[in-house]
Amino acid sequence: MLMEEDRCCNCNNDNMNVNINLCDDKNEMTRKEMLKKIKCLRFAVIELALYLDIHPDDTKALCLHNKYCKELKELCDKYQKVYGPLTIEYPCNKWRWLEEPWPWEGGIDNVDL
Amino acid sequence: MWTYNKVLEYPVNIKCTDPKLAKVIISQYGGPDGELAASLRYLSQRFGMPDQTAKAILNDIGTEELAP
Secondary structure, three states: OOOOOOOOOOOOHHHOOOOOOOOOOHHHOOHHHHHHHHHHHHHHHHHHHHHHHHOOOOHHHHHHHHHHHHHHHHHHHHHHHHHOOOOOOOOOOOOOOOOOOOHHHOOOOOEEO | OOOOOOOOOOOEEOOOOOHHHHHHHHHHHHOOOOHHHHHHHHHHHHHHOOOHHHHHHHHHHHHHHHOO
């Protein structure tokens, strides 16, 4: 599960050279920027989890995982409140799951190939 | 359990369509040596895996391979 509390840790987030930062001010983020950051955070969380499976004692990786999980959860909640659900586990008053294009039909923020 | 997230892990727009290449790529996903087959192999192998680390990595990589 995602961590609400600040777990661990000896390392200070400011000292970490690894940083996912596409836009400093979350309030000024456009939909595209939000979605891009969600994707970055998801990627980081997934890859860190795979790394931690075989390096469970790496506290730096664990800290980063906690940090990104927290950021991801906050940003997903914020995004879904405005633009509709990213998963069917997000409750809506009106069923909005059908409204947005599917990723393979050219969702809104894809990289050109 | 599998839950779907309405985003791609690495999102792309295809600018130049190429049906021949598309055939190759789709078989990498669903073909005989594709990710779908690999994911199910990983997820089956985890049931017989005695080692905790390997069990976790089989579970988590199997899950990733499954995700389109």
